[in-house]
Amino acid sequence: MDLDEVADRLYGLPPQEFTAARTREARAAKEAGDVRLSREVAKLRKPTVSAWAVNRLSREHPDELRELLEVGERLRAAWREQDADALAELVRLRGEVTATVGRLARRAGDLSAAAATEVDQTLDAALVDEQAAEEVRRGRLAKPLRYSGFAPAPVTRERPSRRKKDGPETANQAASDESASDESASEESASEESASEELGAVQDEEARRRAEEAARKAREREEAEAAHREWAAQLETARKEHDERAEKVARLERKLAKARKKLEDARQRLEVARREERHARQRLER
Numbered sequence: 390m391d392l393d394e395v396a397d398r399l400y401g402l403p404p405q406e407f408t409a410a411r412t413r414e415a416r417a418a419k420e421a422g423d424v425r426l427s428r429e430v431a432k433l434r435k436p437t438v439s440a441w442a443v444n445r446l447s448r449e450h451p452d453e454l455r456e457l458l459e460v461g462e463r464l465r466a467a468w469r470e471q472d473a474d475a476l477a478e479l480v481r482l483r484g485e486v487t488a489t490v491g492r493l494a495r496r497a498g499d500l501s502a503a504a505a506t507e508v509d510q511t512l513d514a515a516l517v518d519e520q521a522a523e524e525v526r527r528g529r530l531a532k533p534l535r536y537s538g539f540a541p542a543p544v545t546r547e548r549p550s551r552r553k554k555d556g557p558e559t560a561n562q563a564a565s566d567e568s569a570s571d572e573s574a575s576e577e578s579a580s581e582e583s584a585s586e587e588l589g590a591v592q593d594e595e596a597r598r599r600a601e602e603a604a605r606k607a608r609e610r611e612e613a614e615a616a617h618r619e620w621a622a623q624l625e626t627a628r629k630e631h632d633e634r635a636e637k638v639a640r641l642e643r644k645l646a647k648a649r650k651k652l653e654d655a656r657q658r659l660e661v662a663r664r665e666e667r668h669a670r671q672r673l674e675r
Contacts, residue, residue: 390417401445
């Protein structure tokens with residue numbers, strides 16, 4: 390048994406079962422003599438609901454998740470190569486696969502609005518960040534992921550330069566150059582319009598991310614409060630058990646003290662009886 394095997398088992402469980410299962414796994418490793426593994430298992434963090442929902446994708450919907458991550462690889466390649474045409478197509482495909490996989494993740498449980506937002510945020514991070522994609526693929530997330538950077542925009546085409554020529558023989562060529570220049574200007578205008586749309590999308594994305602961050606913090610606050618209530622309840626239970634056992638021990642100690650006193654009295658009577666019996670036997674033998 391190694392840490393990978395244990396982590397795979399634990400992060401496939403619902404969050405409410407994680408802590409007890411982690412305790413059992415750590416105890417089993419310790420009883421088997423592997424103290425190092427026991428300590429590593431004990432350090433594994435309980436997953437949030439949204440992280441658990443994403444973790445289930447790698448186990449229950451590997452094909453759909455693989456498609457999303459492949460789109461992410463192609464998208465990152467298009468950004469690196471500044472391929473505007475490929476980027477436009479992949480952005481469209483990104484929306485489709487993210488929506489599909491997001492629905493599958495949300496079916497894993499009754500997710501709150503905040504948790505559902507964190508699922509979408511994690512999938513977005515996996516699309517644009519290679520390390521995030523690997524973490525999602527492994528299915529051992531303890532918390533949702535977030536990508537805070539921006540993808541580079543495709544380069545725009547440069548306007549072709551016009552060469553001036555003198556003489557009537559170049560009139561037709563100039564007209565042709567002018568027509569080509571107009572077409573290039575039209576293409577550049579369309580490219581600039583596309584870039585403007587992309588800038589607006591980036592701004593919308595940043596606003597959405599800020600909203601997601603607020604929702605994430607609210608979710609973490611809810612989970613922290615729930616964890617505090619759980620441990621407060623366990624503390625009260627442990628305190629009551631301690632007090633009951635302490636009282637039981639005190640009662641037993643009082644009984645033991647009485648028994649020892651009686652034992653001492655019996656010992657003294659035994660000594661007196663032995664002495665008197667010895668004296669009586671001596672008088673009898675005279």
